[in-house]
Amino acid sequence: MWGALTIYVVVQLARRLGGGPWAQALAGVCYLSTAYGRVNLLFQPNAFEIFSFTLATYLLVRHAQPAGRPRHLYALGIVLGLGVLNKYTTFFFGAAVVGALLLTAPRTFGRRPVWLAAGLALLVASPTLLWQVAHGLPFRHHMALLHDQQLVNVTPGNFWKEQVLMNLPALLVWVPGLWAALRGRPAHEARAAGLLYVGGMLILNVLHGKAYYGLGYYPALFAVGAVWWQARLAARPRLRVALRVALLVLPLALLAPLLVVIYPILQPTQMVQLNQKPFYKKLALNRWEDGQLHPLPQDFADMQGWHELADKVWLAYRALPDSTRARTLIKCDDYGQAGAINYYNRGRNMPAATSFNGSYLHWFPAPPPRPWRHLLLVGEGHPSELVPYFEHLEKVGEITNPYARERGETIYLGTGPSPALLARVQAERQQELAAWEGGLN
Template sequence: MKHHLPLLFALLKFISSLALAGYGTYELHRDEYLYLDYGHHLAWGYIEVPPLTALQSWVTLALGGGFFWVKFWPLLWGALTIYVVVRLAQRLGGGPLAQALAGVCYLTTAYGRVNLLFQPNAFEVFSFTLGLYLLVRHAQPDGQPRHLYWLGLVLGLGILNKYTTFFFGAAVLVALLLTAPRTFGRRPIWLAAGLALLVAAPTLLWQVAHGLPFRHHMALLHERQLVHVSAGEFWKEQVLLCFSAVLVWLPGLWAALRGRPAPATRVVGAVYVVGMLILSVLHGKGYYGLGYYPALFAVGAVWWQAQLAQRPRLRVALLGLPLLVWAPIVRDIFPILSPPAMVRLGQRPLHQKLGLNRWEDGEIHPLPQDFADMLGWQELADKAWLAYQALPDSTRASTLIKCDNYGQAGAINYYNRHRPLPAATSFNGSYLYWFPQWPARPYRHLLLVGEGHPGELAPYFQHFEKVGEITNSYAMEQGTTIYLGTGPSPALLARAAAEHRAELAAWEGNLQH
C-alpha cells in the first residue's frame, strides 16, 4: 500500500510527458542529435558531458532510434524523480494529501520541460533528488550506513552524467559538517566518498588523458554565457522556474532549516542554501539549481499538512493552486501546437510579457527558441542525402560531409542512419574527435553544410554550387545551405586539416598528439 501513490504519480508523469512531447508536430531538439551520435562513438568522456548519456544513446540506437526511444530516457528519469519526491513526503509522515501536493508541485513546475528533452539535465535532477532522499533517510532514527553507500553510488553516477555534480557534492559535504559533523568521524562517509570517486574514475582519467577539455569548456561558458548571468537574474529565475509551487517550496525551505517536520530535514535546507550560494557565486545558469527543489516540495507539503490539520478545505485548495497557475501556460511551454498556431499564441500579452520568444540573441522571434530548434532538421538531412545520391557512383565514396555545427551533423546522421551515407562531421564539439582521418587520396567531393562564406571557397574547387537549403520558415536553421564542391585543391584540404588540429589543441590544452 505504501508504494501505491508514488507509483501512481510516476505513471501519471510518464504518460502525461509523452503526450506533451510534440510527436508528429516537432522533430528532435538540436542537442538531442549530438547526444544520439555519442552512441556511435562510445568513450569514457566527451567535450560536452561525461559518458552516461552515451550509454543511453547506444541503447536507443540499438532499439531503432525512434522518437519514443529517444524520449524514453528523460521520461523515465522524470517518473523516477516524482516517485522519490512522493516517497520522501511519505517517509516524513505525510498523508495522501501531502503526498499528492508534493507530486503536483513537481508536475506543474519547470520539470515538465526538463523531462521532455534527451539531455543530461533529467538524470541530474533525479540523482540530486535521490541523493537528498538518502541523506534524509540516513539522518532518520532508523537510518543505516547503507544509505550513505547508496549516496556514494548516486554521486558517482551523477559525475558520469554531468560534472556539476561536484557542486552538489560540495554542498552535501558542507551541509553534513553543519548538521551532522560526527558523521565525518565514522567510516561509512569515507567509504561512500571513495565509492563515488571509484565510479567516476574512468571519466576523470579520460579528462586527464585528453588535457582536461573541461577547462576549455568552462572558459567558453564564462566568456560567452555565464559572464552575462547576474546574481539578480539567477535568483529571479529560481522563482520563475518553480513559481507555481512557491507557496510550498519556500515554506519547505524555512521548515527544513528549522528541522521541521523532523530534524532529518535540516540537511535538505542546508544543501539548498550552500548549493545555491555556490551556483550564484559562479554565475551559474538558473536551471542549474533545479535539482535542489523537488525535495523541498516534499518537506513543504508535509509542513502544510501540519499547519492545516484542522482546515481540510484549505488543504484541498492548496493542492489545486499549482494546477490553476500552470494550466494557462501549458500551451506556451510544451510543443503541442503546430508552429502557425504557436505563432498566433505568441501574440498574446501574457506570452510577450514572459518573453518566451526572446532568443539568445536578445531579439523577439515568431517561435520560442527551443521550438524553432526542433524544426527543419529532417529537411536538411533529406537534401544532404539527395545531393550525395546525385554524385557519380565511381567517386561517391570519396565524399566528406562537413557541417558548421553539431546540430547539423547530428541531424544528418540521425535521419540517414539507415542509408549508406558517410557520417557527417564538424569542427564543433565532440565531432572534433570523430573527424575522419585524412585519406591517402584526396576527397573528390565536399558537401559543406552551413558554410558562411561560400564565395571565398569557390576558387578552391573545380566546380562549386549550392545544392540545397533549409526553407522551413519556422526553423532556427532557416537558410542553412548545402554546397557541393568537386575537386578540392590540396591547399584547401591542408588548411582544413590545420584548422582541425588547432581547434582540437585548444580543447586539449595544446596536448601533444
C-alpha cells in the same frame, strides 16, 4: 523514465518525513505541474541530473534520520559518481552536499563511511575523470566557451525570475518547504534539503549558472513543503478539507495557461502568435541564451529545420556520381547540424556527418587512401574564401524554415578539393584538439 522515478523519490521522501497520502500526493502534483515535464520530454542529460540530485537529497536525509545507516552514504557516493558521468554540474551539487554535512553533521568527516562514499563516487566517475586527465582537461575549455558565449548573458535578476517562473505553480509549497527545512521542520533531518538548496543556488549565482541548472534542488522542497502543510492543516480541522483540495488543485490550475508553452502542443505559427499576447510576453519564456526575446522558445526553435536540413543533404549526396559518391566528406559547423543529419538520415546509405564542434571533434574520420572527391559543407560561414580550393563550389541548399534557429544556414557542395585544402582541414582539426586538450596534440 527519469521523470517518473523522480516523482517516486519525491513521494518517498514525503513519506519518510511523516507525510500521509495527501502530503505525498501534493508533493507529486507539485512536480507534475512545474517545469519538469518540459525537461523530461527533451532528450538531454538534465532529466537524469534532476533525478540524481533528488535521490542524493533523499539519501542525505535518510542518513540524518535516527534509522540512518552507512549504506545511505555509500549509495549517495554511487549516485554522485553516476551524476558526474552524466553532467559535470554534479560537482557543484557535490560541493553543496559537503557544505550541508559540515553544518548538520560535522563529526561525519571523522568517520570511515563518508570517505568510503567519496571513494565510491570517484570510482564510479573514474572513466570520465581519467579521460579528462589523459586529454588535457577539455572541461576547462568547455567552461571557458560557456562563460564567454552563454553564461555572460545570465544576470542574477533573470536567474531568480526564471526560478520563480519554472516552479510558479508550486510556489505555495516549496517556499514554505524551504523555510521549514532551514528551521529543521517537520524534522531536523529536513535541514539537509534546505542547506543543499542554499549552497547550490549560491554556487550557481557566483558562477553565473543557467537558470535550469537549479531545477534539481526543488523536488525535495516539494516533499518538505507538503509535509509542512499537512502539519499546519492538522491544527485547523474546519478548513482542512477545503484547503487540502485547494492546494492540490491550485498547482494544476496555474499550470493550465502554461501548458501551451511548456509542451509542443501548438504549431510554430500558433506559438508565435501566443507569445505576442501581453501575459506571455511578460513571462519571456522565449528568451534565448543571447539574452534577447525571439518568436519561439530556444529549445523549440532549435528543432525547427532539422528534417529539412537532413533531407537536403541527402538529396545533394544522392545527386553525386555513383563512382565518386562514397568519397564524400560531410562537414558541419556544429554538432547540432551533424546530429540532425545523422539521426534523420538513419537507414539511408550515406556517410556520417561530422564536425569540429563538441565531441564530434574526436570522431572526425581519418583521411581515406584515396582523397576526398566531394565535400558537403553545412553552415560554412565564408564560402567565398574557399572558391580557389575547389574545381567547383556551389550552393545546393539552405534552411528556409522561418522559425528555425539556424534559418539561412547553407549547404555547399565542393568538388575536387585541392591537397592544400585537405591539409588545412587536418591542420584545423589539430588546432581545435589542441585548444580542447591543453596543447597535448
